[in-house]
Amino acid sequence: MHAIASLTAAxxxxxxxxxxxxxxxxxxxEQKPAAVESRAPAKPxxxxxxxxxxxxxxxxxxxxxxxxxxxxxxxVYFDFDKYDIKDEYKGLxxxxxxxxxxxxxxxxxxxxxxxxxxxxxxxxxxxxRRADSVKRALILLGGKEGQIESxxxxxxxxxxxxxxxxxxxxxxxxxxxxxxxx
Amino acid sequence: xxxxGKEQPEEALYLRSLPIAATLLALWIAPAGAQxxxxxTGAGAQRIPVAIVPFAGEAAIPPGLSGIIRTDLExxxxxxxxxxxxxxxxxxETAIVNYPEWRSRLADAxxxxxxxxxxxxxxxxxxxxxxxxxxxxxxxxxxxxxRDTVRATGHRIADFVYEKLTGEKGVFSTLIAYVVKRGxxxxxxxxxxxxxxxxxxxxxxxxxxxxxxxxxxxxxAYVSFENKKPVVYVHSLSDAKRIxxxxxxxxxxxxxxxxxxxxxxxxxxxxxxxxxxLINPNGSGVRRLTTSSxxxxxxxxSTDGQWIYFTSDRGGTxxxxxxxxTGGEPQRLTFEGSYNVTPRPSPDGRTLAYITRNGDKFQVxxxxxxxxxxxxxxxxxxxxxxxxxxxxxxxxxxxxxxxxGVLSAVSADGRVKQRLSTPAGDVREPAxxxxxx
Numbered sequence: 001m002h003a004i005a006s007l008t009a010a011x012x013x014x015x016x017x018x019x020x021x022x023x024x025x026x027x028x029x030e031q032k033p034a035a036v037e038s039r040a041p042a043k044p045x046x047x048x049x050x051x052x053x054x055x056x057x058x059x060x061x062x063x064x065x066x067x068x069x070x071x072x073x074x075x076v077y078f079d080f081d082k083y084d085i086k087d088e089y090k091g092l093x094x095x096x097x098x099x100x101x102x103x104x105x106x107x108x109x110x111x112x113x114x115x116x117x118x119x120x121x122x123x124x125x126x127x128x129r130r131a132d133s134v135k136r137a138l139i140l141l142g143g144k145e146g147q148i149e150s151x152x153x154x155x156x157x158x159x160x161x162x163x164x165x166x167x168x169x170x171x172x173x174x175x176x177x178x179x180x181x182x
Numbered sequence: 183x184x185x186x187g188k189e190q191p192e193e194a195l196y197l198r199s200l201p202i203a204a205t206l207l208a209l210w211i212a213p214a215g216a217q218x219x220x221x222x223t224g225a226g227a228q229r230i231p232v233a234i235v236p237f238a239g240e241a242a243i244p245p246g247l248s249g250i251i252r253t254d255l256e257x258x259x260x261x262x263x264x265x266x267x268x269x270x271x272x273x274x275e276t277a278i279v280n281y282p283e284w285r286s287r288l289a290d291a292x293x294x295x296x297x298x299x300x301x302x303x304x305x306x307x308x309x310x311x312x313x314x315x316x317x318x319x320x321x322x323x324x325x326x327x328x329r330d331t332v333r334a335t336g337h338r339i340a341d342f343v344y345e346k347l348t349g350e351k352g353v354f355s356t357l358i359a360y361v362v363k364r365g366x367x368x369x370x371x372x373x374x375x376x377x378x379x380x381x382x383x384x385x386x387x388x389x390x391x392x393x394x395x396x397x398x399x400x401x402x403a404y405v406s407f408e409n410k411k412p413v414v415y416v417h418s419l420s421d422a423k424r425i426x427x428x429x430x431x432x433x434x435x436x437x438x439x440x441x442x443x444x445x446x447x448x449x450x451x452x453x454x455x456x457x458x459x460l461i462n463p464n465g466s467g468v469r470r471l472t473t474s475s476x477x478x479x480x481x482x483x484s485t486d487g488q489w490i491y492f493t494s495d496r497g498g499t500x501x502x503x504x505x506x507x508t509g510g511e512p513q514r515l516t517f518e519g520s521y522n523v524t525p526r527p528s529p530d531g532r533t534l535a536y537i538t539r540n541g542d543k544f545q546v547x548x549x550x551x552x553x554x555x556x557x558x559x560x561x562x563x564x565x566x567x568x569x570x571x572x573x574x575x576x577x578x579x580x581x582x583x584x585x586x587g588v589l590s591a592v593s594a595d596g597r598v599k600q601r602l603s604t605p606a607g608d609v610r611e612p613a614x615x616x617x618x619x
């Protein structure tokens with residue numbers, strides 16, 4: 001991984017946290033999270049019949065697998081040499097923070113990844129930085145430290161293996177896994 | 183999987199070696215499928231011409247000793263093996279040496295030997311080495327040998343010849359470790375320094391990186407992802423048993439042994455970020471060494487144990503630093519370029535090998551720690567993981583040729599280059615083992 005922009009690492013962290021916090025302050029918790037799905041469903045999510053409190057209590061985890069629920073989305077992508085959470089993923093992170101808040105028994109493993117360029121161990125560090133970034137945001141939004149472990153897979157588990165930017169972009173990624181999924 | 187509150191108490195770490203995770207195929211020492219093959223693509227300017235006379239009786243126990251010795255010496259780039267004319271009978275270590283005749287064949291040195299069966303079983307490889315120019319015997323030795331130790335015996339003889347003629351220890355008897363990815367399977371393998379005798383130490387469906395030899399050559403520390411996160415193991419080669427050295431909350435990686443084998447430096451994220459810690463090889467006695475908000479990783483002890491070299495991006499780009507092994511203020515060592523990583527000190531402590539980004543290429547560079555001069559010594563493009571031979575003469579590294587991971591070795595002066603590749607597999611993460619007494 002190149003490191004052109006890491007001079008601004010500290011600034012970026014501060015900025016990303018500020019953004020998450022700002023999102024938290026201006027978005028009441030009950031409000032629908034910002035749309036992040038690229039498919040842009042015609043029906044807004046809020047219109048969908050919400051599962052009853054009773055049903056949710058019986059199986060809150062069903063939402064994690066429901067393709068129509070934002071919680072089924074688990075990946076956050078990062079720009080080259082960056083680890084701040086981009087605006088388009090804020091809603092996703094907020095939704096998972098809410099889930100962690102409402103399900104104190106839920107545990108999450110965040111796996112950070114890096115593209116293939118450069119040292120494997122340094123790339124492990126870059127993946128860790130990305131995983132820590134999402135973990136920090138989840139905790140700021142109400143997730144508990146004890147619920148979340150952030151780890152790195154570095155460049156070792158690419159989802160895309162061509163040696164080109166189109167592929168590298170897919171590999172600069174955090175995946176959020178819940179207990180039972182890893 | 184250790185989540186919050188499940189972090190292993192130190193005394194329980196031993197127990198974590200079992201059960202073996204489902205992703206792990208095997209934990210063993212077994213002959214591997216394919217050998218590494220070696221291609222030499224350069225040689226030293228001044229090569230010592232040496233005649234290795236076929237050993238009398240060597241044909242009875244293949245593969246002949248003299249061929250192994252000659253190949254070893256030539257591979258170093260420092261010797262040129264001379265063609266030997268048909269000789270009958272073969273002169274052995276007991277013959278009177280005709281120095282003028284060997285001189286007329288342009289030999290600077292000549293090796294004679296024989297293989298004899300021992301009455302109690304097994305064999306003995308006897309040999310002598312003569313300096314043809316000085317017309318003097320440099321030494322003679324007899325090594326016990328069995329049918330399955332012909333290669334090892336050949337390497338020992340080559341080490342003897344190398345040391346007598348160059349004044350430094352040979353590395354032909356040492357081992358290398360590396361990772362091969364074949365399809366979706368990762369193998370941690372060890373082999374002789376010439377790539378022969380490959381054995382598989384660990385086989386897994388998940389990645390294995392960063393193997394590091396213990397100073398006594400008996401154990402390998404490495405990082406395995408079989409638990410869906412990086413965990414550091416210490417693996418004993420003689421009995422194929424292993425223990426978890428670091429499985430704390432978060433990531434655990436980049437193991438490096440202290441010269442006396444009593445400590446491991448590792449990179450842990452358990453306190454947030456990636457920071458360097460010292461631990462005992464059994465996972466106890468955790469002590470944090472670096473304190474930054476940056477990535478600090480890839481620790482390596484200096485040969486005298488006083489310093490730990492490491493990669494850090496605390497200055498904005500990844501650069502190489504060192505810190506006293508007792509802690510303190512780190513000192514930056516690299517200043518040219520925006521990407522300098524993976525520091526590996528030479529055995530004599532005078533030089534640091536590392537990876538530098540040179541335009542779009544990642545290449546091996548050397549930093550002279552005395553005068554701070556740097557020099558790039560490879561012409562490949564995606565070099566990783568440089569590893570000094572224990573005599574400091576060669577550096578083993580991983581690179582990519584035609585889209586495949588291969589191992590390459592380059593002499594510290596950049597002149598001699600070798601390539602080690604294996605059919606149908608990506609080879610990476612090499613680590614050259616220590617001298618074994």
